[in-house]
Amino acid sequence: MSDSEETLLEFPCRFPIKAMGRASDDFQTLVVDIVERHAPGVEATAISTRPSNGGKWLAVTVTIEAHSKAQLDAIYAELTAHERVVWAL
Structure with a gap:
């Protein structure tokens, strides 16, 4: 089965990857490093963060x-396998 038969997405496309974990100085770096292993060349403008209301x-x-x-499956597999990532969307 081809990619086009398995998903409604048309590739290539812009796609947001979101991951959540405990707030720390290096959590953003951790997530970006994982994503960049599968999608090299992420620009700083393509990264955003949002703390929870309590900052936890x-x-x-x-x-x-x-x-x-x-490619997307590989990113999600690595993110969700990491002990510091609580969930990924």
């Missing part, structure tokens, strides 16, 4: 140029 959690969004469903 941090959501990091990295918008990439996605080229395939397999």
Whole structure:
């Protein structure tokens, strides 16, 4: 089955990857490093963060140029496997 049959997305496309974990000085770097292993060349303008109201959690969004469903699957697999990532969307 081809990528186009497995997803409604048309590749390449801009795609936001969001991950949340405990707020720390290096959580954003951790998420960006994981995403960049699969989508090199992420620009600083493509990264945003949002702390929770109490400041305990941090959501990091990295918008990439996605080229395939397999690429997105690999990013999500690595993010969700990391012990510091609570969830990824």
